Amino acid sequence: MIADKLVALRRRAGMSQQEVARAIGVSRQTVSNWELAQGAPALDKAAELARLFGVTIDDLARDDVEIMATRGPAAPRDVHVLRALVGRTATVELSDQVLSEATILEVGEVWLRVSCEIKRAAFGRPKVERARTVRLIDLGEVCAIVMDGPDAGGEA
The missing domain is CATH 1.10.260.40 (lambda repressor-like DNA-binding domains)
Structure with a gap:
């Protein structure tokens, strides 16, 4: 909203x-x-x-876009290494949660845009539904990015 x-x-x-x-x-x-x-x-x-x-x-x-941001302005970061990860799948470790199998869509000066699957409980339904969402994450929230898959080069 x-x-x-x-x-x-x-x-x-x-x-x-x-x-x-x-x-x-x-x-x-x-x-x-x-x-x-x-x-x-x-x-x-x-x-x-x-x-x-x-x-x-x-x-x-x-x-379907969620804003995940810290409560204040973040310090400037050097993001050129992260930009090489665009289009790849990774586990993104945030300060309060872990996003598994997140596809990195874009890396800006302040924001990391990822697409990931989330589970949502639907009212009146016994099953949990899975949905794809886009999350716009404040870079200040990112603790680590670990590449998934056979060509994973490690942690960024």
Whole structure:
């Protein structure tokens, strides 16, 4: 949901609602309403929010994209080694969980985009369903990346 994503992105950026509002030319109350799911930004404001937080409009709008971010700005990182892993499958160890068989889709200056399978319990159904999702992970959350498969070169 876009409301949860906006809260996570704003906190990760270390910004207040007022600072976000000022940056994109709306009132603090408008930002608050978006974060409380009492409305959603128009396309032009969504584009400004995406630019402000270094994500895409798709990241904000798609329900199958989860934002995983720390509570404050992360220190800059040298990510050139990680970029060589794009398209490969790995186990991604985060500060609070492990993502097995994650396909690395993109490595940015701040974000790691992966596709992974998750298990979801469906209300009223005895079976757990498996679904593929995209996770946009703050690089500050990544502890290690271990390559999967026969051509695995080890830990990054």
